[in-house]
Every structure is written in C-alpha cells, then in structure tokens.
Amino acid sequence: MAGSKFAYVRNFELPDPLLPGTFMVLRIDGHAFHRLSEEHNFMKPNDERALQLMDHAARDVMNEFKDIVLAFGESDEYSFLFRRSASLYNRREAKILTTVTSLFTSSYVFNWSKYLSDTPLKYCPSFDGRIVLYPSPSVVRDYFSWRQADTHINNLYNTVFWALVLQGGQTTTEAHATLRGTVSSQKHEILFSRFGINYNELPARFRKGSVLVREEVSDAVETGDAPQADQAISTPTGEPASVSDKKAQKKPRVRTTVELYHFDIIGDEFWDGHSNILADS
Amino acid sequence: MAGSKFAYVRNFELPDPLLPGTFMVLRIDGHAFHRLSEEHNFMKPNDERALQLMDHAARDVMNEFKDIVLAFGESDEYSFLFRRSASLYNRREAKILTTVTSLFTSSYVFNWSKYLSDTPLKYCPSFDGRIVLYPSPSVVRDYFSWRQADTHINNLYNTVFWALVLQGGQTTTEAHATLRGTVSSQKHEILFSRFGINYNELPARFRKGSVLVREEVSDAVETGDAPQADQAISTPTGEPASVSDKKAQKKPRVRTTVELYHFDIIGDEFWDGHSNILADS
Amino acid sequence: MAGSKFAYVRNFELPDPLLPGTFMVLRIDGHAFHRLSEEHNFMKPNDERALQLMDHAARDVMNEFKDIVLAFGESDEYSFLFRRSASLYNRREAKILTTVTSLFTSSYVFNWSKYLSDTPLKYCPSFDGRIVLYPSPSVVRDYFSWRQADTHINNLYNTVFWALVLQGGQTTTEAHATLRGTVSSQKHEILFSRFGINYNELPARFRKGSVLVREEVSDAVETGDAPQADQAISTPTGEPASVSDKKAQKKPRVRTTVELYHFDIIGDEFWDGHSNILADS
Amino acid sequence: MAGSKFAYVRNFELPDPLLPGTFMVLRIDGHAFHRLSEEHNFMKPNDERALQLMDHAARDVMNEFKDIVLAFGESDEYSFLFRRSASLYNRREAKILTTVTSLFTSSYVFNWSKYLSDTPLKYCPSFDGRIVLYPSPSVVRDYFSWRQADTHINNLYNTVFWALVLQGGQTTTEAHATLRGTVSSQKHEILFSRFGINYNELPARFRKGSVLVREEVSDAVETGDAPQADQAISTPTGEPASVSDKKAQKKPRVRTTVELYHFDIIGDEFWDGHSNILADS
Structure with a gap:
C-alpha cells in the first residue's frame, strides 16, 4: 500500500486496541427489520424460519471465530x-x-433461501454492530440475563398482542390499548382464558431465545450417538484456518461443535455446567 | 430494552462520536479475497464481472447514505x-x-449471481472496514490520490505478471523473479515487446479504478437523453427514507444519480468540476 | 521499568495519539477558585494581581512548549x-x-508570592485541563472569539454587580435581582448613571482578557528599544532544551519573545497580522 | 459559557468516560527530575527529604479524593x-x-520548603500523569508488585553504584562497568565486602518504597494512643467537602486517616489485611 508520496495519509489511521483482560460482547442488530419482516411476510408473533436463519448466521460466525x-x-x-x-x-x-x-x-443473505425458500429476498438486509467491554464474569452473566429477560418480556407481549389481533379480531391500536398497564400474570390470563394458550407450553425457542455454545465432542458422538441439542448437525471446522485459530492448530485439538439450545441462562445451572465460558483463558 | 434489574449493563456502552468538522473516509476491504478469487476462478489479472459487482455494492451504499x-x-x-x-x-x-x-x-452477496451467473457462490464472502478522519480538503485529495496511485502500481505489476504466466509460460515464481527490481518503464516495455500490449490502451477501469460520484440530474436526462457515464442506470432514491436523509426530504430536493467513472482523480480537473465534494457543508 | 514477571501489566497502557493535522486547544480551569478567591481576599470584580499571576504561569508554559x-x-x-x-x-x-x-x-504556586506578596497562600490551588481538537482555522478563530465574548459578558455583569454591592450598598441577592433580565446597554447605563463609570474606559485587561503571542525579536529590540506590549520583559529561552524544541535547535533560530496584549481577537486585524498562528506548519 | 454565536465550538468537546467496573490506576512521574535533583543537590542514592515531600503530596491527593x-x-x-x-x-x-x-x-511546590528548607526551589518542577485501567483484582496486585519490584531493583543498583562512586572513589563510568552483568547476590556481596553495608538493614523506605493506605480510626487512637505508622500525623478530613465525597457525607462516616508504611505489598499479608482495597464497591 506504500510506494507513493501520498502514503503519509496512513498516519491518520489511529490505533484502536480494546482493553486486555476484559470480556468483549459484540451485539448485532437488524437494521430496519420491522420493514424487512413486513415486506417478506414474516409470521407473527414469531417466524421460526427467520429465527433459524439468524441461528445459522450466528453459527457460521462461531465456526469462523474460535474465540x-x-x-x-x-x-x-x-x-x-x-x-x-x-x-x-x-x-x-x-x-x-x-x-x-x-x-x-x-x-444471512447467503442462506436466506434455505429457510425462506418460497419468499425471495427483495432487497439487501443489513445489520449494525457494537462491541461492549465487560470487566468481570458477574457482569457478563448480567448482560446475558438482561437479553434473556428482554426476550421473555417482548415475547409475552407480542404473543398476546398478535393473539388479540389475529384471533381476537382487534385492530393493532385496540390490542395495544388492551395490554396497556397489564402485568405479566394478566397477560398469561388473557392468553389462557381468551385463546386457550398456555404460555409456558409455547416453543422454548420463542420464550428463551437461542443459545449457541461450543461443546466438546466425544468419539461416541462422532460415530452417531444422538446429541441432545435440537439442531444436531455437528460442524467440525473443516475450513482453512482463519486468523483466529492459527495458534490452536499447533497443538492437538479437542474437537468441538457449536450446539444450539433454548434453555434458561439466567440461573446458575447453565454457567456451572459451562465454567470454561467465563474462565480467565 | 429496559425493564429488568440487569439493565444497568447498558452503562458499559460508552459513547463513540467522531470529531465534528472532519471528513470521514470509510474503507472496506475484502477478507481473504485471494482465496475467494481462487475458489471462484476469477479471471487474471482482473475479473471485470467481480469489479462490476463491487461497483454495484458501492452504489447501493451511496443510494442509502446521502452523506x-x-x-x-x-x-x-x-x-x-x-x-x-x-x-x-x-x-x-x-x-x-x-x-x-x-x-x-x-x-455483494445479494447481487453476486447477476454478475457471476455461471459461478455459484460457494461460501460467505466478508469484508472488514475502518473509518479514518481527515481534517482538511487537501489531505482528503491526497488520500484518494494514494488509492488511485496504488491502483496503477498494482495493476501494472499484475498485468505484466499474468502476461508472463498466462501467455509467456513462466511459473509464478519465475514471473516474480522477472519483475524483481523493474521500474515502471521496464514493465511497459516487457508488455509491449513480448506481448504486444500497450498498457495505456487497456480498459480505464483496470488502470484507474472506479469513481462513483453523485451528479445532479437535469430534466432532459430524466426524459431519456444519453448520460455520459458508462453505467447509465439512473438511481432515483425511490426507497423509503433512510435515517440519513430525513432532513433532506423536508425541502424540495434536487434529483441526483450516482454515476460511475474510470478517470483520473489525482489531477485538479476532477476536483475543480466537483467542488461540492470538499465543500464545508 | 521491565525486569520482572509483573511487567506484563504495561500491556494495559493503551495508545492515545491525537488526530494529526488538527489544532489542539488545551484549556486549563481553576478548581474551586470561588473558594480560593474568597479565602485570599481577591479584589472584586477583578484582582489584577491574580490575573497577572495567571499570565505569568501561562508565559512559563509558552516558554517551555514552543509548539x-x-x-x-x-x-x-x-x-x-x-x-x-x-x-x-x-x-x-x-x-x-x-x-x-x-x-x-x-x-502558579511558585510565583504566587511575587504577585500577592502580602497574602500568603493558605492551601494548594489546583487546575483541571482538557484538550479539544479543532480541524480548521475558522473554527479555531471561533473558539477564541467564544472565549473573548465570554470575557466581555462575564466582566460586564461582574462589574455592575460589584458596583451595586460595594458602592451601591445592595446585598448580593438584591444585586442579582437588579440585573435579572437586563441587556448589555442597560448594564452600561446603570454603571454610568449610578456610579459614573464608563465601562469602555475600564482597563483593557478586564474587558478583553489576556493574549499571549510569540513575536519575533529584531536586534533593535534586543538592544533596548521600547516594545509595545504592556509587559516588556523579553523571555529568551535560556533554559536547557525541552522535549518540544529539540528539532528547532538544529537550525539557526529566529529569536522570539512571548508578548502579552489585551486587545480584540474577534475581528480580522489580529489574525491578519499574525498569519503564522493558523498556518499549516 | 454560552451566550454567543460562537458557542457551537463546544460541540468539539467529546466525551471521555472510563469503562465502569474497572480499577483506575493513576501514575504520576516527575518531568526531568534528573536535572531537578542535580540542581537542588539531592543526596545520593536517596534523598529522604525529597521522598517525604513526595509522600506529603500524595497524602494531600488522598485526603482530597476519597475514592x-x-x-x-x-x-x-x-x-x-x-x-x-x-x-x-x-x-x-x-x-x-x-x-x-x-x-x-x-x-509538591507548596510544601517544598518544609522538607528542603535550606535549598530554595530554583524553578518550576512538573509531573506527567496517565490513567491505566485494570479489569481485575489480580492484575491490580500485579501492577503494584511490578512497581515495588522495580523499587527494589533500582534501589539495589543505585545503592551499590553510589557506594562505588562516593566511598569507593570510582568514576560513574567505572561504577557502571563494575556492575555490568552482576546479579542481585553479587551486588549484595559488593556492598557487604567492600563497604560493610548489609543491604537488608538499610531503611525500609528506600528498599520498599512508600505505601499510603486509608485506615479506620478507633476512638482510642483519636484521643492520643500511639499509632503504628511511621508518620503519625492523623489527617482528618476537616476541609470543605470535595466533589468526590459529597455522597459519603450523607451517611455517618467512619473516621479514617491516611497512613504511611514501608512494607512489602507483593506477598499476601498486606492484601489479606486490607481486603477492602480490592472489593467491588
């Protein structure tokens, strides 16, 4: 990139290292996905295919970035x-x-047609992202608790809202009015008494969100035993080494797969069973 | 996103405003495109279809971000x-x-098949990006001169290199050896004497790169006159307003299109003819 | 600083370069100077000795930092x-x-007794500082105009306020009430009609603040001609070279002194006469 | 500070919050203190008066900043x-x-004459400072271990060096040559065999540096019992509240004093006895 008298402009590229010893959380958000879901007729309140596509993209990211x-x-x-x-x-x-x-x-774009095969993508979806640094394991746990609590709050609201609209015949304005000021137990009650829906029996994916974790693979699993995660496709890292795992390749590597779950990550059980996640190295 | 005792974790999201009054340059680079070009058989030294795809993606960005x-x-x-x-x-x-x-x-992914129709995309291409701030018009010009000079240097080298390999029968190692230490005039000479190629007659796209500029559209153009740019598709911004141009819509807007050129931007002519680019507002 | 297994902690020291090609303005503010001025009986509305001490400290800074x-x-x-x-x-x-x-x-501490000789310093005064980057000459001028306009606004208010209190016998609460909602011309009128003070004849130091500029010295000045600035002490840089001017010493140096003025820097005259200040190098 | 059309320049003042939940370490270093110590005839290898002055300045900082x-x-x-x-x-x-x-x-300037009473300060000493963030208690401990290990390494070297020069009659060049390549035990041996100095019996202040800690004060101490720290002057915070402790004043406050020690802070004993230092709040 050098070789000319103009190359001095590189001096304006300033360093931007992130503080060592902290946990990075990188959060990606859909840009204008309200419109995207409208234009592509996503099902309400949740479109499982669209969520599976998100999970697929996230899995690709985890397979590429071993950190x-x-x-x-x-x-x-x-x-x-x-x-x-x-x-x-x-x-x-x-x-x-x-x-x-x-x-x-x-x-997300590459795999769209695998999940929404009868809904051609009309235009380019995009995402924004940010990195937030968290200095301690406890605040990392609180971060993920925050997101899963948010999942619950939003999904409960949306589930009742769309039941009122799609099954109850309310307009969206009326549905918002019906829900104004209601607490959680009241929303459960509306769902059950008016629509016969037991919220807790709805798919865990909608109520708990998606959790992707790197799990070690024993030989038994590799030769065909049934794994517990709901999407059992093991994803060995057969692709050429990315920047992030060059070191790892030098030593014999424990085979891992990225597994998808829809369970609670607010309580201790998940973290106790995956203590490596918050370990120091 | 609030509503739970965990919401305090948002306090770790720090502000990151860019210094006002400076020119932002956002540069995007292909991630591991050497491999991408190998696996998809890009033509050497330049694959016009792949370059057109890059131009298309850049145009989409400019149509979305009016700034x-x-x-x-x-x-x-x-x-x-x-x-x-x-x-x-x-x-x-x-x-x-x-x-x-x-x-x-x-x-880039969405439009791949429009340009490389007989080469299905095998896996997900990706890019990295960075923003560099430049405080004055003169250093902005030097930035773009730096990139166009780089285009020239790389393209001349690659053109001779691939002529030696593809037409001259050299191995890639031999071709690098042949070129080691040669100056620009020697490369021209090799091209001309051995392969009958006059470098300056090669397509401007390869020698000068791609320049996308927002040009005002007169009514005449709208009703069908031939525009001068090589890709004449006018791109009125018919899409719903993006964040970046909500203000602009309040006043009557001069219609503009994004035009593609392959000409010199190191000299004064381009900048004199487009003085709005470096204007203060 | 190395030499132990603990030295890795230096990795947490992150780089913090300021964007090149921009003007740095470093502003220092007194910390809790309201209390300092009370405890040391500074004269109201302005204590010339205290202002001269500030000027002295600023001059020391300019003599040390040639940039x-x-x-x-x-x-x-x-x-x-x-x-x-x-x-x-x-x-x-x-x-x-x-x-x-x-x-x-x-x-400031070292020279206190030179200016407030009969008022021993009772405790440690301190200052805070910040650096702000300005990308263009015009915004730098606006910065200094902002500060000098602020000087005027504050000094006019304070001058009338303390006249009302010290000469007019009002309490501070009454004086604030008298001034509430008054515009500039009314404040001038109060000063003149009640106290016979023509604001524009008050010392320029109070009305315009202090301007320190590096001026070139001709030989004539060195051998004794009267300089125009109000504090004529030439301050050749006789001290050992500081970090900031090591380069400068290699070439023959034009002798300069730091001169103090109390004149307008909002209009063009000052800047036209000192065009080097905003020059590119 | 507002009130004029120039006030927009404040928009260039960007926020600079430090990441929450991390430990800040602010390190101050003397600027050109080699020259300062020469010009004011500091004793070699250590000038106890100058070190006491540093301690005094640090204590004033701790009394002002309760965090x-x-x-x-x-x-x-x-x-x-x-x-x-x-x-x-x-x-x-x-x-x-x-x-x-x-x-x-x-x-430092204000109190100079209290410690170096027969050595008038000739010019303005200055310091630079930096803040480094450390995300965990263990790395904070390693930071302070790094500084105390540095103290030991430097002091041992300087002690032998100046013994060779001041008592052994070597030039400074010869003394450096004598020490080149020697390990710790050899330096101890030189000190003992040539100069009869048992390094471990030298004052702890020189070997261990200065440690300032906020200790709670029991009533017994307040009424006159002998404290254990070597500088027994209790420093109740009688001054008007600073910004940093306004909150603290609302609840009944445990009286604390800042105590000075010269002991080991690399091992566990100090930290076990002062667990509040690395506590979360």
Whole structure:
C-alpha cells in the first residue's frame, strides 16, 4: 500500500486496541427489520424460519471465530461473547467489529433461501454492530440475563398482542390499548382464558431465545450417538484456518461443535455446567 | 430494552462520536479475497464481472447514505467519503462503520449471481472496514490520490505478471523473479515487446479504478437523453427514507444519480468540476 | 521499568495519539477558585494581581512548549493553541495534557508570592485541563472569539454587580435581582448613571482578557528599544532544551519573545497580522 | 459559557468516560527530575527529604479524593489506585487525570520548603500523569508488585553504584562497568565486602518504597494512643467537602486517616489485611 508520496495519509489511521483482560460482547442488530419482516411476510408473533436463519448466521460466525465462546439470539439481534483472553487481530476494535458483522450479514443473505425458500429476498438486509467491554464474569452473566429477560418480556407481549389481533379480531391500536398497564400474570390470563394458550407450553425457542455454545465432542458422538441439542448437525471446522485459530492448530485439538439450545441462562445451572465460558483463558 | 434489574449493563456502552468538522473516509476491504478469487476462478489479472459487482455494492451504499459524496474502488476494496458536515447517527463511529460495511456485504452477496451467473457462490464472502478522519480538503485529495496511485502500481505489476504466466509460460515464481527490481518503464516495455500490449490502451477501469460520484440530474436526462457515464442506470432514491436523509426530504430536493467513472482523480480537473465534494457543508 | 514477571501489566497502557493535522486547544480551569478567591481576599470584580499571576504561569508554559502559538486567559482559565503540525510527545494526549497542566500549576504556586506578596497562600490551588481538537482555522478563530465574548459578558455583569454591592450598598441577592433580565446597554447605563463609570474606559485587561503571542525579536529590540506590549520583559529561552524544541535547535533560530496584549481577537486585524498562528506548519 | 454565536465550538468537546467496573490506576512521574535533583543537590542514592515531600503530596491527593484507596511511591513517581466503583466526575478521564496531577504538583511546590528548607526551589518542577485501567483484582496486585519490584531493583543498583562512586572513589563510568552483568547476590556481596553495608538493614523506605493506605480510626487512637505508622500525623478530613465525597457525607462516616508504611505489598499479608482495597464497591 506504500510506494507513493501520498502514503503519509496512513498516519491518520489511529490505533484502536480494546482493553486486555476484559470480556468483549459484540451485539448485532437488524437494521430496519420491522420493514424487512413486513415486506417478506414474516409470521407473527414469531417466524421460526427467520429465527433459524439468524441461528445459522450466528453459527457460521462461531465456526469462523474460535474465540467466541457463547452466543445468544432473539428476534433480529445476536450477542457474541469472546473469551477474556481473546487476542484476535490484536484486539483491534474496528477490525473485529466489522469482520464479524460482515460475516454475519453475508451468511444471512447467503442462506436466506434455505429457510425462506418460497419468499425471495427483495432487497439487501443489513445489520449494525457494537462491541461492549465487560470487566468481570458477574457482569457478563448480567448482560446475558438482561437479553434473556428482554426476550421473555417482548415475547409475552407480542404473543398476546398478535393473539388479540389475529384471533381476537382487534385492530393493532385496540390490542395495544388492551395490554396497556397489564402485568405479566394478566397477560398469561388473557392468553389462557381468551385463546386457550398456555404460555409456558409455547416453543422454548420463542420464550428463551437461542443459545449457541461450543461443546466438546466425544468419539461416541462422532460415530452417531444422538446429541441432545435440537439442531444436531455437528460442524467440525473443516475450513482453512482463519486468523483466529492459527495458534490452536499447533497443538492437538479437542474437537468441538457449536450446539444450539433454548434453555434458561439466567440461573446458575447453565454457567456451572459451562465454567470454561467465563474462565480467565 | 429496559425493564429488568440487569439493565444497568447498558452503562458499559460508552459513547463513540467522531470529531465534528472532519471528513470521514470509510474503507472496506475484502477478507481473504485471494482465496475467494481462487475458489471462484476469477479471471487474471482482473475479473471485470467481480469489479462490476463491487461497483454495484458501492452504489447501493451511496443510494442509502446521502452523506457519501464520493467513492473509489479498486480490486477488493472501496473507499467512501462523507461530506464534512455529515451528521448521520450523530456521527457514532460503530453505528456508521457497521451499517455501511454490512450493507456493502449484503449487496455483494445479494447481487453476486447477476454478475457471476455461471459461478455459484460457494461460501460467505466478508469484508472488514475502518473509518479514518481527515481534517482538511487537501489531505482528503491526497488520500484518494494514494488509492488511485496504488491502483496503477498494482495493476501494472499484475498485468505484466499474468502476461508472463498466462501467455509467456513462466511459473509464478519465475514471473516474480522477472519483475524483481523493474521500474515502471521496464514493465511497459516487457508488455509491449513480448506481448504486444500497450498498457495505456487497456480498459480505464483496470488502470484507474472506479469513481462513483453523485451528479445532479437535469430534466432532459430524466426524459431519456444519453448520460455520459458508462453505467447509465439512473438511481432515483425511490426507497423509503433512510435515517440519513430525513432532513433532506423536508425541502424540495434536487434529483441526483450516482454515476460511475474510470478517470483520473489525482489531477485538479476532477476536483475543480466537483467542488461540492470538499465543500464545508 | 521491565525486569520482572509483573511487567506484563504495561500491556494495559493503551495508545492515545491525537488526530494529526488538527489544532489542539488545551484549556486549563481553576478548581474551586470561588473558594480560593474568597479565602485570599481577591479584589472584586477583578484582582489584577491574580490575573497577572495567571499570565505569568501561562508565559512559563509558552516558554517551555514552543509548539504553542497563542494563549488566551480570563479569570481563572487559560487556553493554549498548538500549531497544527505540532508533534510533541508524538501527540500523546495524556502526556501533553498533564505536562502542561502540571507546569501551569507549578508556576502558579511558585510565583504566587511575587504577585500577592502580602497574602500568603493558605492551601494548594489546583487546575483541571482538557484538550479539544479543532480541524480548521475558522473554527479555531471561533473558539477564541467564544472565549473573548465570554470575557466581555462575564466582566460586564461582574462589574455592575460589584458596583451595586460595594458602592451601591445592595446585598448580593438584591444585586442579582437588579440585573435579572437586563441587556448589555442597560448594564452600561446603570454603571454610568449610578456610579459614573464608563465601562469602555475600564482597563483593557478586564474587558478583553489576556493574549499571549510569540513575536519575533529584531536586534533593535534586543538592544533596548521600547516594545509595545504592556509587559516588556523579553523571555529568551535560556533554559536547557525541552522535549518540544529539540528539532528547532538544529537550525539557526529566529529569536522570539512571548508578548502579552489585551486587545480584540474577534475581528480580522489580529489574525491578519499574525498569519503564522493558523498556518499549516 | 454560552451566550454567543460562537458557542457551537463546544460541540468539539467529546466525551471521555472510563469503562465502569474497572480499577483506575493513576501514575504520576516527575518531568526531568534528573536535572531537578542535580540542581537542588539531592543526596545520593536517596534523598529522604525529597521522598517525604513526595509522600506529603500524595497524602494531600488522598485526603482530597476519597475514592483513592491505595498509593505507592518510589523515587519521583507515585501510583494511585481508585476503588473499582469510583464514580468521581462521572469517570471523565481528562478531568480526573488533570485534577489529581495538578493537585499533586501544587502540593509538591507548596510544601517544598518544609522538607528542603535550606535549598530554595530554583524553578518550576512538573509531573506527567496517565490513567491505566485494570479489569481485575489480580492484575491490580500485579501492577503494584511490578512497581515495588522495580523499587527494589533500582534501589539495589543505585545503592551499590553510589557506594562505588562516593566511598569507593570510582568514576560513574567505572561504577557502571563494575556492575555490568552482576546479579542481585553479587551486588549484595559488593556492598557487604567492600563497604560493610548489609543491604537488608538499610531503611525500609528506600528498599520498599512508600505505601499510603486509608485506615479506620478507633476512638482510642483519636484521643492520643500511639499509632503504628511511621508518620503519625492523623489527617482528618476537616476541609470543605470535595466533589468526590459529597455522597459519603450523607451517611455517618467512619473516621479514617491516611497512613504511611514501608512494607512489602507483593506477598499476601498486606492484601489479606486490607481486603477492602480490592472489593467491588
């Protein structure tokens, strides 16, 4: 890139390293997805195909970036947690942020037709992203609790709202009015008494969001035993080494797959069973 | 996004405004495009279809972000210049950086099949991006001169290199050896004497890169006169207003189209003819 | 600083370079100077001795940092302008910011007794500082206009206020009430009609603040001609070279002194006569 | 500060909050103290009066900023640790950095004559400062271990060096040559065999540096019992409330004093006995 008298302009490129020893959380959000869902007739309140497409894109990101140890998705957003000691791209913020956001976007467009096969993509969807640093394991847990609590709050509201509209015949304005000021238990009651819906029996995907975790694979699993996660496709990293795992390849590697779950991550059980996620290295 | 005791984690999201009164240049680069071009059999030294796809993605970005007044592309990179007074997203760095990089990526994947119709995309291409601030018009000009000089240097080298390999029968190692230490005039000479190629007669797209500029449209043009740019598709902004141009819509708007050129932007002529690009507002 | 297994902690020291090609303005403000002025019986509305002490500290800063081309002071604050191409300490923000703020503070305490000889300093005064980047000459001028306009507004208010209190016998509450809602001309009128004070005849120091400029010295001046500035002490830089001017010493140096003025810097005259201040290098 | 058409220049003042939940360490270093010590005839290898002056300045800083829970000083530097949840000045970096550095400087100059009474200060000493964020208690401990290990390494070298020069009659060049390549045990041996000095019996202040800690005061101490720290002057915070402790004053406050020690802070004992220093709030 050098070689000319103009090359001095590179001096304006300033360094942007992220503080070492902190957990990076990179959150991606759909840009104007309200319109996107309208124009592509996403089902209300949740379109499982669109959510599966998000999960697919997130999985592609995790397969490429080995420093990501956990991801959580809901609606049109996905959060990725990098292990504390991650040193990819020397922790340069713009490089990490854009490469991950770009790959996620690419996968979303690339795989659209696999999930919404009868709904051609009409225009280019896009996402924004940000990196937030969290200095301690406890605040990382609170971050993911915040997102899963948000999933619950939004999904309960949306479920009742669309039941009122689609089954109850209310306008959207009326449905909002019906829900104004109601607390959680009242929303459950409306769902059950008017529509015979037991909220807690709705699919866990909608109520809990999507959790992607890197799990070690034993030989038994590789030779065909049934895995527990709902999407059992193991994804060995057969692709050429990316920047982020060159080191890892030097030592014999434990095979891992990225598994998808829809369970609680607010309580201790998940974290106790995956203590490596918040470990120091 | 609020509503729970965990919402305090938002306090860790720090502001990242870019210095006002400066020109932002956002440069996007292909991630691992050497491999991408190999796996999809891009033509050497230049694949016009792949370059046109880059131009298409850049045009989509400019149609969405009205604050971008100039773009320059070569190979697998594209640089976007925002007008000095741009205030989109309150100049928040991560928001601007990721939204633009994501839209570019999305368009690249979305439109791939239009340009490389007989070469199905095998996996997800991705890009990285960065924003660099330039405080004065003169250094902005030097930035774009730097990129166009780079285009020239790389293209001359690659043109001779691939002539030696594809027509001259050299191995790639031999071709690099042949070129080692040669200056520009020697490369011209090799091209001409051995392969009968006059470098200066090669397509301007390869020698000069791609320049995208927003040009005002007179009524005559709208009703069918032939425009001068090589890709004459006018692109009125018929899409719903994006964040970046809500203000603009309030006043009667001069219609503009984004035009593509392959000409010199190092000399004064281009800038004299487009003085609005470096204007203060 | 190395030599132990703990030295890795230096990795947490992140770079903080300031954008090249911009004008740095470093503004220092007195910390809790309301109390300081009370406890040391500063005269109201202005204590010339205290202002002279501020000027002295600012001059010491300019004599040490040759990249500073202009300073403006009023009340308990001082702003320093660095030339656009300043590269001291590789433009590291914290280094520049703290070294200048520290030297200013040091000089203020060190020289206190020269100006307030009969008022011993009772405790440690301190200052805060910040650096703001301005990308163009015109906004730099607006910055200094902002400060001088502020000087005028504050001084006019304070002059009438303290006349009402000290000569007019009002309480401070009454004086604020008298001034509430008054415009500039009314304040002038109160001063003149009640106290016989023509505001425009008050010392320029109080009305215009202090302007420190580096002026070239001709030989004639050195051998004894009367300079025009109100504080004529020439201050050749006889001290050992500081970091900031090591380069300058290699070439024959034009002798300069830092001169103090109390004149208008909002209009063009000052800037036309000192065009080097906003020059590119 | 508003009130004029120029006030827009404030828009160039960008926010600079420090990441919450991290430990700030603010380190102050003497600027050109080699020259300062020469010009004021500091004793070699250590001038106890100058070190006491540093301690005094650091104590003044701790008395003003209640969020500082630990300070460590050696030679011409001092490091201040803020408690993890410190929120002074909304964690604005420049404000914290400059106010502390300025107060330290002010105290150093203000109190000079108390410690170096027969050596008038010839010119203005100054300091630079920086803030480094550490995300976890363990790395904070490693930071302070790094500084105390540095104290030991430097002091051992300097002690032997100056013994060779002042008592052994070597030139400084010869003394450096004598020490080149020697390890710690050899330096101890030189000191003992040639000069009869048992390094471990030298004053702890020189070997361990200065540790300032906020200790709770029991009534017994207040009424006159002998405290254990070597500088027994209790420093109740009788001064008007500073910004940093306005909140604290609302609840009944445990009286604390800042105590000075010269003991080991690398091992566990100190930290076990002062667990509040690294606590979360």
